Amino acid sequence: MNALLGSLVVLVNLVTLxxxxxxxxxxxNTPGDLFNECKDLTGVIHPLNSKWKTEYCEECYCDQDGISCCNIVATPVSYDTSKCQKTFNKETCSFTVVEWKNPGKSCFVGGWVL
Known part of the structure; x- marks a missing residue:
């Protein structure tokens, strides 16, 4: 029962953040046209129903209506900013939070926001 309650608390916090x-x-939109590909902002053509990640840490999807993209970077919140710093790694599209004085030591992060 405690495990279920704990899982619900984590899920509620994740949805909130x-x-x-x-x-x-x-x-x-051209009447009668059926699209089997999408062209992104850089001019690259993507096949219908394909998914890809951009250099800007977005996940995109091509469907009949066009391209939809969402940011995939979780940003740390609720950490001690006077003691710790966040660092972004563009290759992994992720942040790490480490101590200012000892960058080899991770800091506690109270939550992440997409």
Whole structure:
């Protein structure tokens, strides 16, 4: 019972902190046209129903309506900013939080926001 209650508390906090940044780029609407590909902002063509990650840490998906993209970076919140610093790794699209004086030591993070 305690495990179930603990899981619910974690889930509620995760949903509360989740605020993903997403956007949609619709395909041009021409009556009768059926799209089998999408063109992203950089001009790259993606096949219908494909998924990819961008260099800006977004996950995108191409469907009949166009491209939808969402940020996949979880940003740390509720940590001791006077003692700790967050560092972004672009290759892994992730933050780490370490002590200012001892960068080899991780800091406690109270939550993450998408």
């Amino acid at each position: 989740c605020n993903a940044h997403c956007y949609i780029m619709p395909n041009p």
